Amino acid sequence: xxxxxxxxxxxxxxxxxxxxxxxxxxxxxxxxxxxxxxxxxxxxxxxxxxxxxxxxxxxxxxxxxxxxxxxxxxxxxxxxxxxxxxxxxxxxxxxxxxxxxxxxxxxxxxxxxxxxxxxxxxxxxxxxxxxxxxxxxxxxxxxxxxxxxxxxxxxxxxxxxxxxxxxxxxxxxxxxxxxxxxxxxxxxxxxxxxxxxxxxxxxxxxxxxxxxxxxxxxxxxxxxxxxxxxxxxxxxxxxxxxxxxxxxxxxxxxxxxxxxxxxxxxxxxxxxxxxxxxxxxxxxxxxxxxxxxxxxxxxxxxxxxxxxxxxxxxxxxxxxxxxxxxxxxxxxxxxxxxxxxxxxxxxxxxxxxxxxxxxxxxxxxxxxxxxxxxxxxxxxxxxxxxxxxxxxxxxxxxxxxxxxxxxxxxxxxxxxxxxxxxxxxxxxxxxxxxxxxxxxxxxxxxxxxxxxxxxxxxxxxxxxxxxxxxxxxxxxxxxxxxxxxxxxxxxxxxxxxxxxxxxxxxxxxxxxxxxxxxxxxxxxxxxxxxxxxxxxxxxxxxxxxxxxxxxxxxxxxxxxxxxxxxxxxxxxxxxxxxxxxxxxxxxxxxxxxxxxxxxxxxxxxxxxxxxxxxxxxxxxxxxxxxxxxxxxxxxxxxxxxxxxxxxxxxxxxxxxxxx
Numbered sequence: 151x152x153x154x155x156x157x158x159x160x161x162x163x164x165x166x167x168x169x170x171x172x173x174x175x176x177x178x179x180x181x182x183x184x185x186x187x188x189x190x191x192x193x194x195x196x197x198x199x200x201x202x203x204x205x206x207x208x209x210x211x212x213x214x215x216x217x218x219x220x221x222x223x224x225x226x227x228x229x230x231x232x233x234x235x236x237x238x239x240x241x242x243x244x245x246x247x248x249x250x251x252x253x254x255x256x257x258x259x260x261x262x263x264x265x266x267x268x269x270x271x272x273x274x275x276x277x278x279x280x281x282x283x284x285x286x287x288x289x290x291x292x293x294x295x296x297x298x299x300x301x302x303x304x305x306x307x308x309x310x311x312x313x314x315x316x317x318x319x320x321x322x323x324x325x326x327x328x329x330x331x332x333x334x335x336x337x338x339x340x341x342x343x344x345x346x347x348x349x350x351x352x353x354x355x356x357x358x359x360x361x362x363x364x365x366x367x368x369x370x371x372x373x374x375x376x377x378x379x380x381x382x383x384x385x386x387x388x389x390x391x392x393x394x395x396x397x398x399x400x401x402x403x404x405x406x407x408x409x410x411x412x413x414x415x416x417x418x419x420x421x422x423x424x425x426x427x428x429x430x431x432x433x434x435x436x437x438x439x440x441x442x443x444x445x446x447x448x449x450x451x452x453x454x455x456x457x458x459x460x461x462x463x464x465x466x467x468x469x470x471x472x473x474x475x476x477x478x479x480x481x482x483x484x485x486x487x488x489x490x491x492x493x494x495x496x497x498x499x500x501x502x503x504x505x506x507x508x509x510x511x512x513x514x515x516x517x518x519x520x521x522x523x524x525x526x527x528x529x530x531x532x533x534x535x536x537x538x539x540x541x542x543x544x545x546x547x548x549x550x551x552x553x554x555x556x557x558x559x560x561x562x563x564x565x566x567x568x569x570x571x572x573x574x575x576x577x578x579x580x581x582x583x584x585x586x587x588x589x590x591x592x593x594x595x596x597x598x599x600x601x602x603x604x605x606x607x608x609x610x611x612x613x614x615x616x617x618x619x620x621x622x623x624x625x626x627x628x629x630x631x632x633x634x635x636x637x638x639x640x641x642x643x644x645x646x647x648x649x650x651x652x653x654x655x656x657x658x659x660x661x662x663x664x665x666x667x668x669x670x671x672x673x674x675x676x677x678x679x680x681x682x683x684x685x686x687x688x689x690x691x692x693x694x695x696x697x698x699x700x701x702x703x704x705x706x707x708x709x710x711x712x713x714x715x716x717x718x719x720x721x722x723x724x725x726x727x728x729x730x731x732x733x734x735x736x737x738x739x740x741x742x743x744x745x746x747x748x749x750x751x752x753x754x755x756x757x758x759x760x761x762x763x764x765x766x767x768x769x770x771x772x773x774x775x776x777x778x779x780x781x782x783x784x785x786x787x788x789x790x791x792x793x794x795x796x797x798x799x800x801x802x803x804x805x806x807x808x809x
Contacts, residue, residue: 230310238264238273290314325387330436336415336448338378364399397451400463415449446598447614480611481629491567494524499573503534506572508647509619519635525553533719537683555581572619574603617663620647624666638674645675646683697727707738712788714745728755749783750791768798
């Protein structure tokens, strides 16, 4: 059409020019030509306007039909739609919205009512995030908002998409997604070494049969991929039943009889997540859970759900390893790490004790033997390490070996090695910031793993069977292959730490404990010096005696006492009082609740029959079967803390009776 208009315009222009030329020769004819040209041009213009008007009306008619069609379809659309203003007042809604959200037995409509009040929707959040999950009468919706203008007013169109089926499918998938479960026979090597061949086969057959029968009960697929390792795969929904029965396979395996009367135990690791996991990620999470179970001494199942962990079992003390191959391998690894570093920083837990400081001093000897600068990072000298620190200060060699946290920053290089001793919980570190600033981290500890443990390590030597960290350090130094790795002062520091944690070799001692002590004696350690360092002053002894005197017996054999003390030595006194209570006939476990400036602290001790670790883990603490602790920073009332402790003990007793 535009091409026709262009041709006509050119034709009129030619006629108009010819008429102008004709005026020079014949004025009447020229005027007639100009007049005819104007008339024709005007008539075509009018026809074009009429044509445009007809076209515009046709378009408006079409758009009107489309609008009416859209309105009808929106009203009949099987998706709930509603239009509200900025205040949430309902301006329009379709029949699906009316049918699904109108209250029964009422004819009232929604017009003019606020959607926040009618359905409980958080409109402000919805407008900000554009989407919102919503549930109404067991139906799940995803609400999507779109804003538009109607003159001067802004309106919001809300789409209610029914996602109930998708939600149910997701739940079904979550329940049926595969879970990896790693199982390890803890003392397989002992079974092979100690039992005669005919009994060995019988015991291993019993273990294999019990594990496979357990797998059948949960409908799992199980593979024995090494002599002492199993991989079990099952549906996630089965995990709930396993947890409810508290992994009875642990008790069944423990009941396996051998002529040597030694207990057979398992370690189990299971990793799950609230979010969908790739096969590789699920496998890695379960492997990490097994590592945690082993680090805690074995004989237990660890279920790791993202960063949360649940522990089952762990009712027996960790078995002492007869072989020292692991210690030798770790010692060689530590030696190479020290050699390759620029310098070494050594750090323990908050309020360090003699085991912590003794282990750190022992590592100083390793650094000196390898010609590396070693520094111990410590905030302040507390009562527990005061005597040992004064003993070290008598030797000029150690006066420059201790630095404050602020000074540590001056020693950090890209190649600094950080060695953490006597803890693996990131929350209990003397200076937690250092693990973020230093890449190479070594952890050496004898506690069972719990809480927020340090994952980013280049070497981790954790043995829950060991009496003390000093015992582990002594073994490492024996295999360091350096003649001057320990002098007499360092030997005494290690001996003092070992004596403290073993209560002068009367508690949690094994063959390897005495072997380590013998090595220290050969290096010049003197138990009299250690005993002197462990002596208390009269005021401390009196406070401790008061805590013992105020103790009350619960559950026939568990002593609980309360102590309110604001001194810097309060935590040490509480721990000592808990130890002292075990010397009283008939007491199998003891707990001291201490109220100090930082809330409540609980020290737990046991003769072995009661697992104080499992009890205090219920209160956010941890430790060993026989030595454990917990901190309640938000609780300042001793009676409230005591009731919480009694509830945890009662829960533990019920769980033990159910087994």
